[in-house]
Amino acid sequence: MERVIENGRIIKGIKKGLNVKGTSRERYIIRKMSEFYGVTFSRIETFKNTEYNFSFLQPGDEYLEKFNMYNEFLIIFSKFESFDRRIFDFVDKTLVDYDNRLDKVCIFLVSNDSSIESKIEDLNAENKDTKLIVPFTYKQFEQNFEKVDLENKLRKYFYNRDLFAIESPIKNESYFFGRKQIVQGFYSKYVSGEQSGLFGLRKIGKTSVIYALMRTIDFKKGAYVFIDCQNPSIHMLRWYELLKEIALKACDRFDVEINFDDYNFDEKNASKSFEIILLKVYEKINKRILLIFDEIEMITINTSSSEHWKKREDFLYFWQTIRAFYQSNQGTISFLVAGVNPYCVEKASINDVDNPIFSMVNPIYLELFDFENVKKMVSSIGAYMGLNFEEEIYSKLVDDYGGHPFLIRHVCSLINQSSNIERPVKINKYDYYKEKENYDSKLQLQVSHPDKSSSYRILGIHSVCSP
Structure with a gap:
């Protein structure tokens, strides 16, 4: 695969001089991925007595526009026929070790387990703030794996997850803002x-x-x-x-x-x-x-x-x-x-x-979120789901919901549910105004005053007094 360089970034092909690690099957998979992304790094590490083979992939502008993919991201191999979740301990370590390079949300996982997709779906159901894990099997690459197959899989795992619908405290650095x-x-x-x-x-x-x-x-x-x-x-x-x-x-x-x-x-x-x-x-x-x-x-x-x-x-x-x-x-x-x-x-x-x-x-x-924090949280999470918000909506979310991150995430979850299934999609202020009453109704908010305190009162947090 001939290397393609865009704005100084390799977005297709394998970095010059890079020695791709792994078995012959794994090297073949990385070469296949190099048709869609730049391959910038490859390494084998031992962690808790288990050997892991991983590489870094770098996307071009088309993946930024469709899936919010810009930074390098991790592709890791799981060679076991029965998937072992402990691999995610190594993933967490790797994301910290290469914090200045790697996307914190998206991970490609190539597994020898033929049931890996259902197991990742079970994991997502158990814990809504898991990373965006895109699972592949070794065998998928032995078939005629094309760009359309890759993008269909990305749409399935990016657009079908509601990353705003996190009820419990955030345990994942990927969704922690402000x-x-x-x-x-x-x-x-x-x-x-x-x-x-x-x-x-x-x-x-x-x-x-x-x-x-x-x-x-x-x-x-x-x-x-x-x-x-x-x-x-x-x-x-x-x-x-x-x-x-x-x-x-x-x-x-x-x-x-x-x-x-x-x-x-x-x-x-x-x-x-x-x-x-x-x-x-x-x-x-x-x-x-x-x-x-x-x-x-x-x-x-x-x-x-x-x-x-x-x-x-x-x-x-x-x-x-x-x-x-x-x-x-x-x-x-x-x-x-x-x-x-x-x-x-x-x-x-x-x-x-x-x-x-x-x-x-x-x-x-702990203060409420200001405009910049709301914008960063909503735009970052939304982009992975194919939701692109107009600038004015961030101000409205601050005004209407007081900058309360829990409420804002839930409103954005409702926006996601009511949006076109064809992604990416632009969320404009007119759609927001039209649907806001429905959002409030679903949140069981009965906002009778224009000030921010009304949204707090619904959560039982309007008046916090010492005994």
């Missing part, structure tokens, strides 16, 4: 041993920020323990039982073997047992451990749904333990609390006793 500076700020606090607080409206993306922070800590080889306080298995625990649960989580996460039968976690001894075990964990990993408490209201005085946290001294005793450990063992732990409001760190005293974490945290409030 908060990276905040994540970096929290990571810096963790590194320096400072405490952190993240607060904001419901469904505004706090847990997504926490997940992004955890990904950053993982990448930087740090350590954390995540505690989801809204889980009844957490907030129904007494304060001393929660200390044991955190110790168990730490030991499990960092593979520290401790016989908990040797330690007493009753009210008198739990604090000391917690300290001994956490220090053993720290001694093994030699890294500061960030304790992350999400939905902190659920273990906070006056706001918890569990009586012992809401009305008794559990909040005091628990945080007295955490504060004492932190002060006595500098450099071993820090913590982050996240919730709707910072009542837990702003109330000076509780039942005439000093609040142990009063003023220990400088609260960070």
Whole structure:
């Protein structure tokens, strides 16, 4: 295949001097792909005792226009006849290793498993924020694989996925927008041993920020323990039982073997047992451990749904333990609390006793998206689905839905459902105006006021007051 270079980028053919790796079948597949894309990189790496062969493909302008493909993207081979999802651990690592080059959303997967398409469809159904994985089999390339076959497959896997319809917090970097500076700020606090607080409206993306922070800590080889306080298995625990649960989580996460039968976690001894075990964990990993408490209201005085946290001294005793450990063992732990409001760190005293974490945290409030963040999120996600939005729509989404990312994604999901199945398609302001009432009805929004607060009220987040 003769190389084609466009604006200094190779968009067809194999980069001069590149040694394409893999078996003869895999090299043939890459040569076939070079008829449609430029092949710019090829390598074999071993990860967790498994060898992976992968290359980078670079698209031209026609794929940018049709499928929002511009950056190089990953094509990876899975040689096993029964597909192993652990390949995605290597994919995640590779996307981080080549962060400055690779598209974060699109991946071509060539598998020896004849059922790979159904398995990828099952994966997409289980987790809506998975990457855009375009599956092929080795055998498909042994037939007469042409450009029309490639583009039909791209249409199937790009245009049939509703990437806006993500209900749960974002776990995938590919769909995380507008908060990276905040994540970096929290990571810096963790590194320096400072405490952190993240607060904001419901469904505004706090847990997504926490997940992004955890990904950053993982990448930087740090350590954390995540505690989801809204889980009844957490907030129904007494304060001393929660200390044991955190110790168990730490030991499990960092593979520290401790016989908990040797330690007493009753009210008198739990604090000391917690300290001994956490220090053993720290001694093994030699890294500061960030304790992350999400939905902190659920273990906070006056706001918890569990009586012992809401009305008794559990909040005091628990945080007295955490504060004492932190002060006595500098450099071993820090913590982050996240919730709707910072009542837990702003109330000076509780039942005439000093609040142990009063003023220990400088609260960070998660803001609504501005025009630029809305534009970047909507245009980036929409382009993969063949939806191109007129500029004015971004302003309308900010005005009509207050810049709330959760609401805006859901409106865009409805736009996707009501749009022409022939893609790509232009979404213009007239279509938006015509359908907006239907969108609001489907969202069960009854907007009776022109101000932004109406959309918040529907989510139950218009008025967030301290107890």
